[in-house]
Amino acid sequence: MNHDVDVEVNGESYSRQVETRLLLSDFLRHELGLTGTHVGCEHGVCGACTVLLDGVPVRSCLTFAVQATGHSIMTVEGLSGDPDDLHPLQAAFHEAHGLQCGFCTPGILMTLLPFLEENTDPTEEEIRLALSGNLCRCTGYQHIVDAVKLAAAKRRDGITTPAQEADVEGEAGML
């Protein structure tokens, strides 16, 4: 019961033949080697596997890989091409200590990316509601909320790409 999958992930096209029952989360991790997408509960509760499907955050464990045919996916790897050049959203989590073990972080980042595009100055309540579908067992969420506020502030300052983030960090380093 194999089926073709032709999908764009982080701007690159992939074609594979997979079993129809292969979940998108396992496809990303095992077929494409994109292990940044984490797999926690595998029944749609924890949010660790959240990816963008045509720009919209969805649970990749509740979607079959075959359903992604003709669509575009963005995973946490798509935020930045270089581990030394963090996306401003990642940098905000780094600076505000928005993670401890980091298992939930990829899903949280992918949930927040479109959220911050739509909400330039979110309130704490809006942030907490946006993150209600992402479980974190380490932080108690307070630092995550701080990180989201910081990320929103970066966006308002026009810092939206890893390159812009690197420029700011470079300037800060020279002071």
Add this chain to the structure above:
Amino acid sequence: MSVITFHVSRFTFQTYPMKPTPFEYYAPRIRQEALELLAEYAGEAKVLAGGQSLVPSMNFRLAQPSILVDLNGVDDLFGITPAEGGGLLVGAMTRHRMVERSSIVAERAPLIAEAMPYIAHPQIRNRGTFGGSLAHADPAAELPALAVALDAQMRVQNASGDRWIPAADFFLGLFTTALEPDEMLVEVEIPPLPRRTGTAFEEFARRHGDYALVGAAAVVTLGDDGTVAECKLVFLSVGDMPVVAASASEVLRGQRPTEDAIRAAAKALAADIEPQADIHATAEYRMHLSKVLARRTLARAVQRASGA
């Protein structure tokens, strides 16, 4: 999860555990094609809408359908349109997110707009569908109770024709609807609210987005003399399908909707519902919550009806 790697000569095969059992997958682009697949494989095929309930149960192997008919590519099942006379039509594949953000829904079915943010989490609402939730008929879900409260009409179709089923006749029990194996829900009509009608929804869950311990939807119409002309109170999570609190509504009908009258209606609930205990709440606690939610939703519906 462990990945098992086999090395056979110079080829490497990787395999890994699969959660669901194998199935044949069809992704029709047009509705008739989907209906013909359902006719051909009636009883074997399962419709895949948003998959936010079906896929978890497949991951747990509670559901093991041998054939899936994926409706995500059937464009004419998506969308919200105003209906003549002030109601609206919602295509079965319309995502919760679209309903939540729809100005037509906010204006013509404020009860649905009020309840949408309670449905699971943002990521689930991005994918889950209006019709999928109704056809799944989870007694803890919001939309079945709202459909009953608003006297929605369900349009179901098979390869040879269609029929309309009132929401009150659509839900038959736990995860059970009036849909025949070769039929699918294609569209839902929400009729317009009568004038001087107010609605309200509220539910209680331990954490936002969890299944509610109890939820209540109230629809109240006031007469010109200020008494309650019509009242409907529907609960979720207190039975195996949406439960209409007929006695409580009867207590309020014909009365001035004072605080005392609303309190009396909430008291009458004992005759309408018999909540069960489970690991989340005792029966007594669910009953208590039901009365509180009845009072709150009725009071808000009355207030909104006065302003309408």
